[in-house]
Amino acid sequence: MLDLPTDLPADIAPLSWLLGVWEGTGVIDYEADGHHYQGEFTHRVSFSHDGGPFLNYSATAVHLPEGGAPVPLVAETGFWRLSRPAGAEDAGPALLPPATPAAAPRTADDVEELRVPGAGFPIEVALAHSDGIMELYLGQVNGPRIDIATDAVVRAAGTKVYGAASRMYGLVDGHLLWAWDIAALGTELRSHASARLARV
Secondary structure, three states: OOOOOOOOOHHHHHHHHHOEEEEEEEEEEEEEOOEEEEEEEEEEEEEEOOOOOOEEEEEEEEEEOOOOOOEEOOOEEEEEEEOOOOOOOOOOOOOOOOOOOOOOOOOHHHHHOOOOOOOOEEEEEEEEEOOOEEEEEEEEEOOOEEEEEEEEEEEOOOOOOEEEEEEEEEEEOOEEEEEEEEEEOOOOOEEEEEEEEEEO
């Protein structure tokens, strides 16, 4: 049974099934640069909201090498939101307040106008990784499934080569399942990791 809050901003209602803290395990399986990366990891993901038209996101993972000590992997933080043009009633950029006050809160009808005919809602996901990589994903939420792919990747000078990614998230039997494909270290886009998480 999935209990969804009833006091959410209309803009995050299509993403509301993600809300909460999720924990579980996953597997890594990726070949690049003459090395086969594989093994299990633990994963903790948090989706929350603070009243704005977006979800706050954070995630950490720890590699569990066979016979070795746990190894912290990259941590991520970011924001998930429906794609829509910013209006005069929206704050930003930076600390700029809205140019005009909102006449009324956005409604479910306003959000429904964003739906792609015969499909779901367009979304944007902005993520920053602890290793100096930032990603902008574009995609779609369609019921309890999300498919996103990078539109832009920005890397700090000292980071490892990472060119593109796609991710899929789905709610299956009360669990959050996800798969992450990457193009990194000279390898084309291919499967990299997947996990099964339970809400805690």
